[in-house]
Amino acid sequence: MKDLIEKYKRNELTPEELQTLRAKMAAGNAQDLEGIMREDWEGFQSGPWMMPKKEIDYNAVWNEIERKTIKNIVINWRRILSYAAIFLLPILLFSTFYFYREARGVMTQEMIVQTEAGEHANITLPDGTSVNLNVRSRLTYNPADFNKRTRRIGFIGEGYFQVARNEEIPFIISSQNIQLKVLGTEFNFRSRENQDNIEVILEKGHVLLSSSDKYIELFENETAIYDKQTGTFSVEKQKDEPIHWLQKELYFQNTPFADLLKILEEAYNVRFEWQACEYLAGDRFSGTLPSSNLRSVLEILRKSYGFEYEVNTARVIVIRPE
Amino acid sequence: MEQNEPIEQQYIRELKNSSRKAFNALYRMYCARLYAFAYQYTKSKEDAEEIIQDTFTKLWTYRKSIRQEESLASFLFQIAKNLLINRFHSVVNSPLFEEYVVAHHEAVCLETESASSRLEFEEFREMLLVYIRQLPVTQQKIVYCRLFDELTPPETAQKLQLSEQTVRNQFSLALKSLRRYLLSKNLLGLFFSLLYVIKT
Numbered sequence: 001m002k003d004l005i006e007k008y009k010r011n012e013l014t015p016e017e018l019q020t021l022r023a024k025m026a027a028g029n030a031q032d033l034e035g036i037m038r039e040d041w042e043g044f045q046s047g048p049w050m051m052p053k054k055e056i057d058y059n060a061v062w063n064e065i066e067r068k069t070i071k072n073i074v075i076n077w078r079r080i081l082s083y084a085a086i087f088l089l090p091i092l093l094f095s096t097f098y099f100y101r102e103a104r105g106v107m108t109q110e111m112i113v114q115t116e117a118g119e120h121a122n123i124t125l126p127d128g129t130s131v132n133l134n135v136r137s138r139l140t141y142n143p144a145d146f147n148k149r150t151r152r153i154g155f156i157g158e159g160y161f162q163v164a165r166n167e168e169i170p171f172i173i174s175s176q177n178i179q180l181k182v183l184g185t186e187f188n189f190r191s192r193e194n195q196d197n198i199e200v201i202l203e204k205g206h207v208l209l210s211s212s213d214k215y216i217e218l219f220e221n222e223t224a225i226y227d228k229q230t231g232t233f234s235v236e237k238q239k240d241e242p243i244h245w246l247q248k249e250l251y252f253q254n255t256p257f258a259d260l261l262k263i264l265e266e267a268y269n270v271r272f273e274w275q276a277c278e279y280l281a282g283d284r285f286s287g288t289l290p291s292s293n294l295r296s297v298l299e300i301l302r303k304s305y306g307f308e309y310e311v312n313t314a315r316v317i318v319i320r321p322e
Numbered sequence: 323m324e325q326n327e328p329i330e331q332q333y334i335r336e337l338k339n340s341s342r343k344a345f346n347a348l349y350r351m352y353c354a355r356l357y358a359f360a361y362q363y364t365k366s367k368e369d370a371e372e373i374i375q376d377t378f379t380k381l382w383t384y385r386k387s388i389r390q391e392e393s394l395a396s397f398l399f400q401i402a403k404n405l406l407i408n409r410f411h412s413v414v415n416s417p418l419f420e421e422y423v424v425a426h427h428e429a430v431c432l433e434t435e436s437a438s439s440r441l442e443f444e445e446f447r448e449m450l451l452v453y454i455r456q457l458p459v460t461q462q463k464i465v466y467c468r469l470f471d472e473l474t475p476p477e478t479a480q481k482l483q484l485s486e487q488t489v490r491n492q493f494s495l496a497l498k499s500l501r502r503y504l505l506s507k508n509l510l511g512l513f514f515s516l517l518y519v520i521k522t
Contacts, residue, residue: 008414009362011426011443018423022414033410034403037363041399044359058349061375065382 001028002036114138115157118269127151128164129171134245135266136192158190160246163205178226181208188243198226201238209233249288250297257283257305268294269315276320277307330394337385345385349378352398360402363410365419365443373409377402413443418469421497422446425504446504453503460484461496468493 004021007013013021025033113133115121121133127147131139137157146152151171163171165184173180175191178198185205191198200209201223209216209224211231218224221238244251250267252260257280261272268291274280283305289297298309298317310318330351336344353374360370380401388397413419422443441449450469454462460482467478468489475493479486 011441013423014427015420015424018414018420025411025414033407037403037406038396038399041359042395044355058346058353061349061378064375064379068379068383 001032005036005040110140110142112138112140116269117266125151125153127166127169127171130162132160132246134158134160134190135269155189156191156193158188158192158245160186160188160243162186176228178209178211181210182206188246196228198228200224201243203238244288245291248291250291251288252285254284254286257281257285260285264289264297267291268297270294271316272319273312273316274319277305280305280307331390334388334390334394337381338388338390340385345382348381348394352394353378356398356402360406360409363406363413365413366409367444369409373402373405376405416469417472418447418450419443421450421469421500425501428501429505441504449504450500453500457496457499460488461492464489464493465496465500 001021001024004013004017004024007017008021113121113123113131115133115135115137117135119135121137122130123133123139124130125141125146126143129151133139134157137159138155139157139159140154141152147169149169151166151169153171153173155173155175161173161182163182163184163186167183171182171184173182173189175189176193176198178191180189180200182205185207186203187205187207188201188203189199200207200218202218202220204220206220207218209218209226211226211233214231214233216224216233216235218235223236223238225234225236226232227234241251250263252263255263261274265271285304289300298311301307302309306322307319308322309320312318330348333344333348333351337348356377357370357374360373361367364370364373377398381398384401388394425446426441450465454465457465463482464478464484467473467481468475473481475486475489478484478493479489482489484492
């Protein structure tokens, strides 16, 4: 067999010898052939005549290796990911739970929207109701309860409400010691702690106003005034006037100079020093002033009262006679 | 070889630590030797190259399991042997190789062939592929089926929708003209190789 293989290698087999080789390879066991080849290999030296004709591409070999290695890396990644999943799962569960509780905490906390002097704000509540807040106003509600059976808010200050219509869930405003219940309307609501009365100007729809012992119904274009001193309601037809603060105007009618300055201080978040002009305190002012242009307000007042003013620091205005 | 021994051991150690440089060096040391060895059995450059590529890829994959005292030569043989034996088997048993042996033998008997003009199996195969195109279409198809696809006469008959007898007749006709052609080629080859010898 060894001879035949030698002849095979040298291309010297005759057809008969080829048949013999085939028969032997078919019958013989693999160990024999392997043994012969191993012996052959151990003594084998490649002579220059047997050198490969073209350079075998080392890069091709290396590329093949890299291809296989990359496959291994991919498999490793999968393993790493599965470990990561095992570790991350409890963290995920824990954080889900934690943030859920946190969110619940936020839900049970009261929401507060508040404006300071010189600020206006416009907010939309979860039910779609939109509220314009005038200066120094505060609206509170509880997100967990709001819009469930009732839409209940607390309010102090002045605001213009456009309540989204929902007859199933009444919208209830509690302010100082009165309650206002609506189903879907537009109205201006003024309820300031430092003023003697609470005023509701109803532009559309129908509202119910109640104090501890009285209640009234209010219809379109009516204005209700609650006197905090006497605890009584009065209703009058709405004056055919716009709601001034919404138009960025301040409205005054026979307003004493001292009150005028107080209102301006709130609207513009400034402070007047007017000791030198005490004599003006009882003067009354009627008319409208812009609520967003301090310079022109001061000019108007200077002309009508004849004083000089000086904007001292950023927020202090000193007034003295001419 | 003897004086290379310590260097080879050093490379093997580095290879076990995944050194690409060592791998490259070992590749340079063994590539030509393994290639030449494989070619003797595969009688095909392509197959020999495939064995090289496969063997060295596996060398890298199994680099950690090389035993330090083992020679790389025997490790490489261990990897290469199965592929090598398979290729060897399929060449020996292929009808194409048989035809090669027969054509060879005729040439030797007619003494048109000398050692220098001896045709390699691979060259024979290529020449055959060129010559086949000159044969009638049916014969072409039959030769393809019988020699390259290694189908039996009944299988060829079925595939080409011919009678088995036609397949046999046409095939032997094709072989006859083929042998005649190869003999003439050989004579030319002899002539050219003589010219070459004279020139050098």
